[in-house]
Amino acid sequence: MNGFFDLPSDLGQSWLGLVGLHLREALLPVLAGLLVSLPVAQLCVRFRWIYPPVLGIATVLYAIPSLAFFVVLIDYFGQSETTVMIPLALYSLVVLVPAIVDGVRSVPPETLAAAQAMGFGAVRRYFQVQLPLAVPAIIAGLRVATVSSISLVSVGMLIGNQGALGNMLYAAQTYGRPALAVNAVLTIGVLGMLADAALVLLRFLLTPWMPRKGAGR
Amino acid sequence: MIRIDAVTKRYPDGTVAVDRLSLEIPDRAITVLVGPSGCGKTTTLRMINRMVEPTEGSILLDGQDIRQQPVNTLRRSMGYVIQNAGLFPHRTILDNIATVPRLLGRSRRQARDRAAELMERVGLDTALAKRYPYQLSGGQQQRVGVARALAADPPVLLMDEPFSAVDPVVRKQLQDELLRIQEELGKTIVFVTHDIDEAIKLGTRVAVLRTGGRLAQYAPPAELLSAPADAFVEDFLGADRGIRRLSFFPSADLELQTAPLVRADADAGTLAARATAVPYLLVTDPDGRPLGWSEPGRLTAGAVDREQLLDYGRPFVPGTDSLRAALDGAVLSPTGWAVAVDGEGRAVGVVSQQVIGEAIRAAHGRVAERAGEAAGR
Amino acid sequence: MNVLDFARAFFGDGAHWHGYDGIPTRFAEHIGYCLEALAIAAAIGLPVGLLTGHTGRGGNALAFLATAGRALPSFGLLVLMFIWIGLGLLPVMIPLVVLAVPPILVTTYEAVRSVDPSPVDAARGMGMPETRVLFQVEVPVALPLILSGLRTAAVQIVSTATIAAYVSLGGLGRYIIDGLYQKDYEKVVGGATLVAGLALVTLAVFWAVSRLAVSPGVRRGGRG
Numbered sequence: 001m002n003g004f005f006d007l008p009s010d011l012g013q014s015w016l017g018l019v020g021l022h023l024r025e026a027l028l029p030v031l032a033g034l035l036v037s038l039p040v041a042q043l044c045v046r047f048r049w050i051y052p053p054v055l056g057i058a059t060v061l062y063a064i065p066s067l068a069f070f071v072v073l074i075d076y077f078g079q080s081e082t083t084v085m086i087p088l089a090l091y092s093l094v095v096l097v098p099a100i101v102d103g104v105r106s107v108p109p110e111t112l113a114a115a116q117a118m119g120f121g122a123v124r125r126y127f128q129v130q131l132p133l134a135v136p137a138i139i140a141g142l143r144v145a146t147v148s149s150i151s152l153v154s155v156g157m158l159i160g161n162q163g164a165l166g167n168m169l170y171a172a173q174t175y176g177r178p179a180l181a182v183n184a185v186l187t188i189g190v191l192g193m194l195a196d197a198a199l200v201l202l203r204f205l206l207t208p209w210m211p212r213k214g215a216g217r
Numbered sequence: 218m219i220r221i222d223a224v225t226k227r228y229p230d231g232t233v234a235v236d237r238l239s240l241e242i243p244d245r246a247i248t249v250l251v252g253p254s255g256c257g258k259t260t261t262l263r264m265i266n267r268m269v270e271p272t273e274g275s276i277l278l279d280g281q282d283i284r285q286q287p288v289n290t291l292r293r294s295m296g297y298v299i300q301n302a303g304l305f306p307h308r309t310i311l312d313n314i315a316t317v318p319r320l321l322g323r324s325r326r327q328a329r330d331r332a333a334e335l336m337e338r339v340g341l342d343t344a345l346a347k348r349y350p351y352q353l354s355g356g357q358q359q360r361v362g363v364a365r366a367l368a369a370d371p372p373v374l375l376m377d378e379p380f381s382a383v384d385p386v387v388r389k390q391l392q393d394e395l396l397r398i399q400e401e402l403g404k405t406i407v408f409v410t411h412d413i414d415e416a417i418k419l420g421t422r423v424a425v426l427r428t429g430g431r432l433a434q435y436a437p438p439a440e441l442l443s444a445p446a447d448a449f450v451e452d453f454l455g456a457d458r459g460i461r462r463l464s465f466f467p468s469a470d471l472e473l474q475t476a477p478l479v480r481a482d483a484d485a486g487t488l489a490a491r492a493t494a495v496p497y498l499l500v501t502d503p504d505g506r507p508l509g510w511s512e513p514g515r516l517t518a519g520a521v522d523r524e525q526l527l528d529y530g531r532p533f534v535p536g537t538d539s540l541r542a543a544l545d546g547a548v549l550s551p552t553g554w555a556v557a558v559d560g561e562g563r564a565v566g567v568v569s570q571q572v573i574g575e576a577i578r579a580a581h582g583r584v585a586e587r588a589g590e591a592a593g594r
Numbered sequence: 595m596n597v598l599d600f601a602r603a604f605f606g607d608g609a610h611w612h613g614y615d616g617i618p619t620r621f622a623e624h625i626g627y628c629l630e631a632l633a634i635a636a637a638i639g640l641p642v643g644l645l646t647g648h649t650g651r652g653g654n655a656l657a658f659l660a661t662a663g664r665a666l667p668s669f670g671l672l673v674l675m676f677i678w679i680g681l682g683l684l685p686v687m688i689p690l691v692v693l694a695v696p697p698i699l700v701t702t703y704e705a706v707r708s709v710d711p712s713p714v715d716a717a718r719g720m721g722m723p724e725t726r727v728l729f730q731v732e733v734p735v736a737l738p739l740i741l742s743g744l745r746t747a748a749v750q751i752v753s754t755a756t757i758a759a760y761v762s763l764g765g766l767g768r769y770i771i772d773g774l775y776q777k778d779y780e781k782v783v784g785g786a787t788l789v790a791g792l793a794l795v796t797l798a799v800f801w802a803v804s805r806l807a808v809s810p811g812v813r814r815g816g817r818g
Contacts, residue, residue: 059749059793059794059797060790060793060794062749062753062793063749063752063753063789063790063792063793063794064753064786064789064790065753065754065756065767065770065785065786065789067756067757067767067770067771067774068756068770068782068783068785068786068789069786071770071773071774071779071782072597072779072782072783072786075779144664147661147664147665148664150665150667151664151665151666151667151668151669151670152667152669154667154669154670155669157669158760158774159774166667166669166670169669169670169673169674172673172674172677173673173677178674178677178678181670181673181674181677182674184667184670184673184674185666185667185670185671185674188665188666188667188670189662189665189666189667190665191665192661192664192665192666192667193661193662193665196661196664196665266719268715268718268719288721289721289722289723290721291721292718292719292720292721293720293721297716297719297720299712299715299716299719300712301712302712302716303712303713303714303715303716303717304713304716305713305716305717305731305734305735305811306710306713306735306809306811306812307734307735307808307809307811307812308809308811309811316717316720316722317720317721320720320721320722320726349809349810349811350811351811362716365716365720366720375719
């Protein structure tokens, strides 16, 4: 009894179960954020005047504490996973839009001119030139969004134990078992780092054209 | 004098950048290190101010090993100019130039006064003093770089491909400016370039390095052109070294003919008298400036039609210009005669390709004679 | 009632403007926590970032530490520290500092690394000692980026410092936590608005600082 990975029964989940729940609660919003941010970013690239106000709104949204978001959303979605995931999706969106805009904008104009000269249409140019070249910037944004999302899910514990691994923090306090809190912090930390490493690997796979560190001079 | 004594630079990965290089760099002259990329020319330069430390060998400055003084004292005694100038983007032009005087403990005022003085010396408008580097053109930035290197009046100037990044027109201006400044200040300049033409134009002596950091030849530019040490140097000099070499032969001794010169307002008698001398006449305006060539028969006294005259090519100034300019003028002229003018552009005579050819042969003969004397000694 | 009505009701209530639970008091407490956390994080992140950036060594170790720091959940750390240390400011400062060090550290490192090498080479070639190369060439040129790292850290601290209220401390998080337990949404929305406002003020302060501190020769074209 009371091993490091044994959890009190009222959490209703095994440690592995919580890990799965945590990943779902953290990653689904990032995915949603990515899907929404691509068209939004493309709009910002197309119509330059949209970008400054979008950036302003993004900054304000990012500054609103997650807990405040959760509490306001309880009214609409109850104490549910949805209530936790909506703000996380918003944070992801807010991190990803500027990352993608900067990434797409940083594609050298001569590359775009070359693509145009070869007869690429706007759509083809976007999917075959701009987007692939913006991959490093997009992944950099995804890394920040994913790690912070994984970390923030734990706050969901405050709204009726919707914090997955974060719920162990509550149990740690009620049962006086600090080991549970240590377990939660470490597990969430390791999950974040693994997700980060996975994204770095993904970038490696997606961008074989990028010079590798150490190659060349 | 800077003496590079059997210096080798080997990097930890085994690459040899400079291989047992020995050079004597004379005072108050421009010594150019030239060669293809990877020949160790920049490494050699950077070893002189200890930005790179040699693996073997030593470098002596006025007989003293450069390692005997503190590294920053050494560097402050040598001006350093690099490609793209390397100006401090956050400092004004004036403060950029004042850097080394400030490092040496001069007061801000003294340093700025000195900086303003140097701006004029390198041909910069002092109105630019309060500007930041990004507001200047590439050529202007490079002038600031030179001014900054000269600010503490160091006896030695190290220049690492300083003019490589500017366009050819500006590069020529900067080269001329450097030669002018050198005439005034007489610094010991070590100049690195990959451009053999730049090396020949600027160098008092030129050291050609080959890939792997070995010295291929070290000689004055004229000698380099006339007697390249081996196939590598010859190849590096390019195809027309014979022509380029003429730049080092003076045109002062060319025998000029004045008979073909005739003024546009000359009377019929003069015209007739001149017509027998040469197949063509050079018509000048009343001040003596050349207008163009004409066959004598086509000229009518008092009614010279300037439209009918043939182009006279590019004139040369005897004594100032070289045989190369004279030959160039002759080749460009449709008559095969080069036009010689004085400083004010007035025609002083004409000279044929044949005469220039003889002068070239004579000049070659003199060089061979001198080389023979040197060898016999 | 929508969010705007909540906000109007919160700020319209005179009782929220006085006393120990009044807006001025909570605001001052919040700013106090933030400044302290930012100062500690900067005291750790800036020197290490400058040194590693200048020497160009330790970049990988730094990236690992920064990722680890970012991955640790602030809220979880707070609870853990609270269990271990008990009441006080320290359990709050630790997660805030862990949160703020990575952006300061990484951005400072990257900022110094990305300084154009030719002015630095020129500075060394002219005989500048290494400390001067760092503080008179690299730092002034890297300043816009260094400030942006500090700005990111500051905004995150402002938002995250609300968790202090969970361990019975003050600050603007008080309204959010109390509102949650009292089911008083006015308070939650009011508190969140104040936090977002403070974040905007933070951005404005950094904008002003960069106007004053960054040389016009470096500022042009750059953002922020």
